[in-house]
Amino acid sequence: MKTLETLTFECETGNYHTFCPISCVAWLYQKIEDSFFLVVGTKTCGYFLQNALGVTIFAEPRYAMAESEEGDISAQLNDQEELGRICLQIKRDRNPSVIIWIGTCTTEIIKMDLEGIGPKLEKDLGIPIIVARANGLDYAFTQGEDTVLAAMTHRCPEYNVLKHKQEKDLVRGLGVNLAKTTVSYSNKQESDDCILVLFGSLPSTVASQLNPELERQSIRVSGWLPSQRYTELPPLGKGVYVCGINPFLSRTATTLMRRRKCQLIGAPFPIGPDGTRAWIEKICSVFNRKPHGLEERENQIWIGLKDYIGIVTGRSIFFMGDNLLEISIARFLIRCGMIVYEIGIPYMDKRYQAAELSLLRDTCIKMNTPMPRIVEKPDNYNQMQRMHELKPDLAITGMAHANPLEARGIDTKWSVEFTFAQIHGFTNARDVLELVTRPLRRNTDLGCLGWNNLSKQAIAI
Amino acid sequence: MKLAYWMYAGPAHIGTLRVASSFRNVHAIMHAPLGDDYFNVMRSMLERERDFTPVTASIVDRHVLARGSQEKVINNINRKDEEQRPDPIVLTPTCTSSILQEDLQNFVDRASIHSASDVILADVNHYRVNELQAADRTLEQIVRHCLDKARKQNRLDRSVTDKPSVNIIGTSTLGFHNQHDCRELKRLLQDSGILVNQVVPEGGSLKDLKYLPRAWFNIVPYREVGLMTAILLEKEFGMPYISTTPMGILDTSNFIGQIEKYINAWSFLLSRGEVHYKSYIENQTKFVSQAAWFSRSIDCQNSAGKEAVVFGDATHAASITKILVKEMGIHVSCSGTYCKHDMKRFSDQVRGLCDEILITEDHTEVGDTIACIEPFAIFGTQMERHIGKRLDIPCGVISSPVHIQNFPLGYRPFLGYEGTNQIADLVYNSFTLGMEDHLLDVFGGHDTKEVITKLLSTDNDLDWTVESQLELNKIPGFVRGKVKRNTEIFARQNNITDITVNVMYAAKEKLSE
Numbered sequence: 001m002k003t004l005e006t007l008t009f010e011c012e013t014g015n016y017h018t019f020c021p022i023s024c025v026a027w028l029y030q031k032i033e034d035s036f037f038l039v040v041g042t043k044t045c046g047y048f049l050q051n052a053l054g055v056t057i058f059a060e061p062r063y064a065m066a067e068s069e070e071g072d073i074s075a076q077l078n079d080q081e082e083l084g085r086i087c088l089q090i091k092r093d094r095n096p097s098v099i100i101w102i103g104t105c106t107t108e109i110i111k112m113d114l115e116g117i118g119p120k121l122e123k124d125l126g127i128p129i130i131v132a133r134a135n136g137l138d139y140a141f142t143q144g145e146d147t148v149l150a151a152m153t154h155r156c157p158e159y160n161v162l163k164h165k166q167e168k169d170l171v172r173g174l175g176v177n178l179a180k181t182t183v184s185y186s187n188k189q190e191s192d193d194c195i196l197v198l199f200g201s202l203p204s205t206v207a208s209q210l211n212p213e214l215e216r217q218s219i220r221v222s223g224w225l226p227s228q229r230y231t232e233l234p235p236l237g238k239g240v241y242v243c244g245i246n247p248f249l250s251r252t253a254t255t256l257m258r259r260r261k262c263q264l265i266g267a268p269f270p271i272g273p274d275g276t277r278a279w280i281e282k283i284c285s286v287f288n289r290k291p292h293g294l295e296e297r298e299n300q301i302w303i304g305l306k307d308y309i310g311i312v313t314g315r316s317i318f319f320m321g322d323n324l325l326e327i328s329i330a331r332f333l334i335r336c337g338m339i340v341y342e343i344g345i346p347y348m349d350k351r352y353q354a355a356e357l358s359l360l361r362d363t364c365i366k367m368n369t370p371m372p373r374i375v376e377k378p379d380n381y382n383q384m385q386r387m388h389e390l391k392p393d394l395a396i397t398g399m400a401h402a403n404p405l406e407a408r409g410i411d412t413k414w415s416v417e418f419t420f421a422q423i424h425g426f427t428n429a430r431d432v433l434e435l436v437t438r439p440l441r442r443n444t445d446l447g448c449l450g451w452n453n454l455s456k457q458a459i460a461i
Numbered sequence: 462m463k464l465a466y467w468m469y470a471g472p473a474h475i476g477t478l479r480v481a482s483s484f485r486n487v488h489a490i491m492h493a494p495l496g497d498d499y500f501n502v503m504r505s506m507l508e509r510e511r512d513f514t515p516v517t518a519s520i521v522d523r524h525v526l527a528r529g530s531q532e533k534v535i536n537n538i539n540r541k542d543e544e545q546r547p548d549p550i551v552l553t554p555t556c557t558s559s560i561l562q563e564d565l566q567n568f569v570d571r572a573s574i575h576s577a578s579d580v581i582l583a584d585v586n587h588y589r590v591n592e593l594q595a596a597d598r599t600l601e602q603i604v605r606h607c608l609d610k611a612r613k614q615n616r617l618d619r620s621v622t623d624k625p626s627v628n629i630i631g632t633s634t635l636g637f638h639n640q641h642d643c644r645e646l647k648r649l650l651q652d653s654g655i656l657v658n659q660v661v662p663e664g665g666s667l668k669d670l671k672y673l674p675r676a677w678f679n680i681v682p683y684r685e686v687g688l689m690t691a692i693l694l695e696k697e698f699g700m701p702y703i704s705t706t707p708m709g710i711l712d713t714s715n716f717i718g719q720i721e722k723y724i725n726a727w728s729f730l731l732s733r734g735e736v737h738y739k740s741y742i743e744n745q746t747k748f749v750s751q752a753a754w755f756s757r758s759i760d761c762q763n764s765a766g767k768e769a770v771v772f773g774d775a776t777h778a779a780s781i782t783k784i785l786v787k788e789m790g791i792h793v794s795c796s797g798t799y800c801k802h803d804m805k806r807f808s809d810q811v812r813g814l815c816d817e818i819l820i821t822e823d824h825t826e827v828g829d830t831i832a833c834i835e836p837f838a839i840f841g842t843q844m845e846r847h848i849g850k851r852l853d854i855p856c857g858v859i860s861s862p863v864h865i866q867n868f869p870l871g872y873r874p875f876l877g878y879e880g881t882n883q884i885a886d887l888v889y890n891s892f893t894l895g896m897e898d899h900l901l902d903v904f905g906g907h908d909t910k911e912v913i914t915k916l917l918s919t920d921n922d923l924d925w926t927v928e929s930q931l932e933l934n935k936i937p938g939f940v941r942g943k944v945k946r947n948t949e950i951f952a953r954q955n956n957i958t959d960i961t962v963n964v965m966y967a968a969k970e971k972l973s974e
Contacts, residue, residue, distance in 0.1 A: 014520055015537075020496030040462075042556040042587070043472040048499045050467055065465040070588040072462050073560055082462035089464055105494045109526065109560045136494030137522050205935050209966055304970060381517070381544065400501035400514065407511035427966050455511045 014377035017400045018322035021134040021144030025063045036096035037063035041104030098230040103133035140346035142248040149252040159237035194287045199225040200245035236260040248324035250352035268359040272332030273301040308433035313337030318392035331360040344378035409452035411439040469799035476595030477583040481551045483633040483662035488515045488547035492558040538572035548667040549579035556587040593685040601689040611671035626656035628676045631687025632663040637861045645874035674698040678723045708780035752881035765790040772841040773860025775800040779810040786814045838891040857891040
């Protein structure tokens with residue numbers, strides 16, 4: 001493979017497999033405990049959710065479909081009345097603090113005015129209604145969360161410099177879970193210039209791991225978007241710094257900057273010890289703090305990863321692309337000694353991911369590996385041909401291709417797992433490698449059996 | 462609009478794709494937005510399919526919304542034609558294309574000009590039919606297409622085979638135990654000296670469909686998929702069909718009886734004259750199938766008169782109800798199906814066998830019915846299994862929709878004589894488990910439900926702070942014990958007595974080194 005001097009960006013046909021963005025309800029309803037997600041769509045959307053979310057569907061989840069029928073499509077039924085009736089039922093059965101409507105392809109095509117109906121029903125019902133258009137016409141998979149968080153941004157209370165102290169106490173008192181756990185680290189008094197809100201949905205355990213990492217640098221996280229409960233959304237406004245923890249949140253970042261006048265800290269994402277350190281350093285530099293103890297901390301983590309790095313060093317990897325985490329994970333794996341052939345990605349926001357991209361480039365130079373090609377809107381069929389030629393040791397791919405690739409002797413790891421696993425921060429670096437090495441470890445055990453090619457079909461599709 | 466949490470039958474395009482991808486070398490192109498190709502995931506994961514699912518999407522995005530698909534669909538069809546040369550390409554509409562109302566037939570016509578493959582537009586309306594009806598229609602459509610084509614080319618072979626032969630119509634991918642059922646049916650037919658002319662759609666080739674009329678008659682094992690095709694073949698070629706599902710001893714005998722009738726109608730073609738399967742049926746019933754003996758054995762006495770609820774697709778729910786009532790003496794309190802389109806026939810089948818017939822697509826209604834009846838066992842879909850879990854009632858899964866565990870690697874047919882054995886096991890296991898559980902409850906035999914002694918040591922020199930305990934509770938149950946243990950090991954090694962959240966994470970980092 002040719003060594004490239006700079007990162008190259010390509011764009012293909014967009015014929016690739018990914019999850020529908022409505023899948024974001026799966027993790028968001030769990031994250032926001034008092035919410036209810038109503039997906040306004042068809043049987044197709046429902047069928048996807050029911051199958052993709054598997055067993056959670058049986059656990060009385062706080063999400064449901066408002067399933068459009070023929071009368072809705074032909075406008076024989078009144079959208080507002082129909083949605084009002086359904087939301088009333090939800091209010092009666094579940095009494096949530098917020099109902100989030102997920103607009104789908106259908107609501108887009110028939111131009112159902114969800115943003116118009118929402119406020120009216122909100123008034124009638126007395127429950128906040130947030131509208132997020134997470135549809136497959138515009139977005140892929142994790143971008144669903146981006147649309148929800150961008151919509152939620154408008155509901156955060158206004159940050160007021162004068163009432164700052166008061167509000168900070170409020171935030172602290174609520175379930176952000178940093179009040180007591182981090183006392184030992186916050187020995188200095190908090191200065192008023194660092195009002196930091198982190199955005200991106202993380203399992204609460206991971207959120208409460210990242211908080212003390214910043215706390216060690218005397219930076220207190222004053223809130224998370226989303227918070228554990230809708231009623232605890234962090235105040236936003238001029239003077240508030242925001243920083244993303246996931247690479248797919250570009251709309252949210254834009255909304256925070258433009259609509260809420262927050263200041264965005266553009267940093268690499270805290271995935272892998274290198275990413276986490278760069279993320280913290282960037283935040284420190286914005287707040288004029290000299291980071292202390294970070295290098296040792298990073299090195300410590302790398303030492304802990306030694307056994308896994310032994311497995312991955314020198315191995316090659318191919319990202320087919322479906323969840324937008326690809327750049328960050330690729331960057332971390334290059335740092336671990338892997339060779340990345342291709343980074344497929346559904347959508348590449350070069351501004352929002354600028355710091356991440358430059359860290360990727362630096363990492364390639366540092367590790368003396370060829371720059372990977374970044375393929376936006378990939379074409380799965382073409383990728384398959386390239387993969388046939390390159391024969392990567394590992395393919396990160398969606399579930400539609402995983403089994404067929406395994407049957408053709410290519411080790412795979414399904415990309416969806418990276419979305420649901422805990423991969424952020426120093427503490428979880430090992431979990432990323434645990435995922436990546438699992439197929440490699442499994443197949444070293446099975447490799448000698450000689451059953452690598454288990455398909456009768458020709459290799460390329 | 463209706464509020465829905467769960468559905469029994471999927472959307473129409475899933476049915477079309479199930480049929481299309483069951484055939485060999487057929488490629489389906491969905492006219493759909495990004496993410497609607499979830500069918501590929503299901504086929505690859507549930508069926509553990511080794512090969513790439515021959516389904517791609519012609520993506521409907523913002524541009525399509527603004528300007529129409531224009532050349533996009535046609536280009537995608539022609540591209541697939543060049544890449545893979547499928548026998549036909551089936552253009553599959555989805556809910557999105559139903560609303561967009563683009564002239565898909567026009568795309569098909571134009572694409573056919575350049576394409577070496579045939580191109581067909583699946584004739585299904587998302588808002589009128591469900592997965593099962595769509596599968597039925599698509600199969601009929603493809604068969605009709607191939608027969609018409611052969612007729613035009615004058616290549617339609619209408620001579621019947623010398624030996625008695627049949628077509629098996631309706632086994633498809635993602636069907637409930639369909640592959641095992643198909644194998645069992647073939648075995649049964651082989652035992653009876655009947656050749657299998659063709660199996661469609663699973664594994665069938667479109668090039669061979671023109672030979673369908675050569676069979677003496679057709680078998681439609683499942684009512685949901687294949688009936689329309691059988692009716693088409695009857696109308697066009699006078700081929701009779703058997704739509705009795707050979708599930709359970711009685712219906713299997715009935716099924717073989719019908720086979721006998723159809724073969725003997727052509728007995729003048731047979732070298733050895735009329736066939737008689739009576740002794741075969743008797744031998745199979747008494748000695749090959751264990752089910753007849755099982756229902757006679759004293760084990761089965763215990764379950765006699767016990768209440769059960771049955772719910773599933775029309776084929777399986779009706780057959781299982783008949784087996785439970787007629788062959789095992791179990792009291793079926795309620796029998797139901799979600800196949801609303803086949804409700805009349807279903808009611809005819811189970812009338813008189815159960816106290817109540819339930820026809821609904823609403824799983825909460827099924828759940829409420831079960832909760833009211835409180836049966837000893839449920840026989841239903843994965844949904845009923847979960848209802849059963851919640852109510853502490855055992856459940857045997859007898860019908861789609863299903864999970865990956867309902868695609869077993871081992872041989873588990875529901876049809877034919879081996880099928881009767883499998884069903885007997887399923888029923889028996891469901892009831893005994895229920896009984897055991899019940900007895901344990903009665904005699905207080907259950908251990909304390911919480912396991913508390915799996916810790917390294919029981920002496921409590923470690924103090925978990927309130928926060929860290931809360932944190933611990935957030936960790937999923939199945940790893941919580943391990944995390945707790947590891948943290949305590951770490952704490953002991955480092956002489957820490959108060960376990961805070963930070964100690965927990967430090968432990969995670971250290972122990973993983």
